[in-house]
Amino acid sequence: MAYAIFQNERLYAIPEVTQGTVPTIAATNAMRFTTATLNSDAAILTPNNKTGTRSQSRFAKGRRKGSNWQVVMDLAGSGTAGTKPDSDPFFQAAFGQVGTVVAATSVTYSMADTLIPLSIFAYKNNPTTLNNHISLGSLERELKIGFGQDFAVLTASGDSMWSLDSTSFASATATEKGGLAAFPAEPASQTYNGTEIVGFTGSITIAGSAIAEIREGTVTITTGNSPIADTFGSFYPNGMYGARRNVTLDINAYDSDSAGMNALRLNALTQTAVSATIVFGTVAGNILTCTIGRLILPLPQQAQNSDRFTNAFQGCRCLASTDTAKDELSMAWT
Amino acid sequence: MPDSTATEYRFVGSDTEVTHLAKTFTSFGDRVTLQGGAEEAAAIDGPFIPEAAFAACGFTDDELLHWSNAADHESAPQEFRDKKHKALLALYDLQHPPAHQQTPAVPAPTGAPEGVVA
Numbered sequence: 001m002a003y004a005i006f007q008n009e010r011l012y013a014i015p016e017v018t019q020g021t022v023p024t025i026a027a028t029n030a031m032r033f034t035t036a037t038l039n040s041d042a043a044i045l046t047p048n049n050k051t052g053t054r055s056q057s058r059f060a061k062g063r064r065k066g067s068n069w070q071v072v073m074d075l076a077g078s079g080t081a082g083t084k085p086d087s088d089p090f091f092q093a094a095f096g097q098v099g100t101v102v103a104a105t106s107v108t109y110s111m112a113d114t115l116i117p118l119s120i121f122a123y124k125n126n127p128t129t130l131n132n133h134i135s136l137g138s139l140e141r142e143l144k145i146g147f148g149q150d151f152a153v154l155t156a157s158g159d160s161m162w163s164l165d166s167t168s169f170a171s172a173t174a175t176e177k178g179g180l181a182a183f184p185a186e187p188a189s190q191t192y193n194g195t196e197i198v199g200f201t202g203s204i205t206i207a208g209s210a211i212a213e214i215r216e217g218t219v220t221i222t223t224g225n226s227p228i229a230d231t232f233g234s235f236y237p238n239g240m241y242g243a244r245r246n247v248t249l250d251i252n253a254y255d256s257d258s259a260g261m262n263a264l265r266l267n268a269l270t271q272t273a274v275s276a277t278i279v280f281g282t283v284a285g286n287i288l289t290c291t292i293g294r295l296i297l298p299l300p301q302q303a304q305n306s307d308r309f310t311n312a313f314q315g316c317r318c319l320a321s322t323d324t325a326k327d328e329l330s331m332a333w334t
Numbered sequence: 335m336p337d338s339t340a341t342e343y344r345f346v347g348s349d350t351e352v353t354h355l356a357k358t359f360t361s362f363g364d365r366v367t368l369q370g371g372a373e374e375a376a377a378i379d380g381p382f383i384p385e386a387a388f389a390a391c392g393f394t395d396d397e398l399l400h401w402s403n404a405a406d407h408e409s410a411p412q413e414f415r416d417k418k419h420k421a422l423l424a425l426y427d428l429q430h431p432p433a434h435q436q437t438p439a440v441p442a443p444t445g446a447p448e449g450v451v452a
Contacts, residue, residue: 027354027377027378027379028377028378028379077348078347078381079347079348079349079350079381079404080346080347080348080381080422080425081422082422082425082426083347083381083425083426083429101426101430103422103423103426103427103430104419104420104422104423104425104426105419105422188354189352189353189354190351190352190353191350191351191352191353191378191379191380192350192351192353193347193349193350193380193381194347194348194349194350195348195349195404195405282405282408283348283404283405283407283408284348284404284405284407284408284418285347285348285404286348286404
């Protein structure tokens with residue numbers, strides 16, 4: 001028996017052409033990551049009928065809820081301007097389309113209403129007989145980028161059709177196998193690109209003013225994407241649904257009397273839409289610029305963190321510029 | 335068009351690990367020999383361009399010594415940044431060959447086609 005060792009795991013992710021059909025894995029789909037949780041949910045259904053005692057003896061198999069997943073990684077670009085980052089599938093799935101590449105310059109992700117499912121592979125490699133997982137038909141419910149700590153952190157999470165595991169592959173149903181004839185072997189080599197972004201490097205400009213007082217924050221895309229898991233005749237999710245997306249920014253700043261902070265508080269009070277640009281990182285090829293066209297600030301929560309006064313603007317809303325635009329947020333790697 | 339028989343390549347990224355070479359590249363301009371040539375380079379799919387394409391960018395030895403760390407490139411002189419731009423264009427051409435020249439060494443499993451503005 002071998003215990004699974006935490007560090008001996010590798011992650012791959014690939015957009016699916018057809019939800020629930022696992023694409024061919026390649027070495028170039030690998031990425032550095034911190035944790036990957038690919039859960040399956042085989043609920044046990046309890047019949048309602050009385051049996052004459054208070055004990056439970058009856059059950060039915062239930063798998064309608066599918067499964068859920070979460071991937072956490074230190075944020076990094078490709079290291080090469082104009083080349084998509086290793087984490088590209090998670091950006092594609094959050095934004096609903098591939099990034100636009102400008103050769104040798106940038107990769108920019110903009111919002112679209114398309115849903116892009118992913119296959120996410122996690123291989124434990126020491127030894128290779130350990131249980132490996134593929135989360136298939138995975139839709140991204142949320143993409144979060146946290147900043148202000150030692151490293152900027154990307155957290156992607158969502159729901160999937162199923163989380164297939166290698167040790168029970170032979171017993172899996174056709175849906176659970178995702179079109180695979182065998183559990184795919186891990187690629188023999190991997191290519192990892194990019195430099196992790198130091199989480200407190202970059203700049204934040206709101207309403208035209210550079211705000212130096214911000215300590216930490218989070219950009220969150222709540223996509224509204226979810227598998228359709230309640231149709232009659234299926235144990236598994238068998239479709240994709242996209243509800244209204246919601247993009248927010250949380251920031252925590254020192255209280256000060258600077259022009260920028262005064263403007264933030266005034267814009268919050270008058271609920272005036274302002275523009276915002278957040279730049280993460282300073283290393284070429286690993287710089288992520290978030291552009292928010294219309295930011296609506298909530299009134300700040302005044303707080304004392306230990307011996308410091310802070311203003312927390314929680315849940316700043318990022319809005320599109322018109323009813324037809326989808327420009328509430330774009331992210332560009334340069 | 336890149337020479338498909340070339341085996342000498344140069345690194346033009348910031349930090350790339352290629353596990354089958356058991357090597358992490360962190361110095362801009364690092365040399366690497368890929369015995370498999372273009373096919374191996376395509377399989378690696380990393381920021382490597384053939385020596386000839388790199389030489390055509392005109393980097394001097396002093397520049398490569400002084401600006402080996404990509405973390406410093408934002409403050410590099412425009413002349414160096416222009417040369418780096420040429421190198422990245424060469425990489426782009428390598429990674430996005432015209433359709434009739436595409437001979438992927440590895441399966442191309444990604445979903446929708448990439449949106450490209452050259």
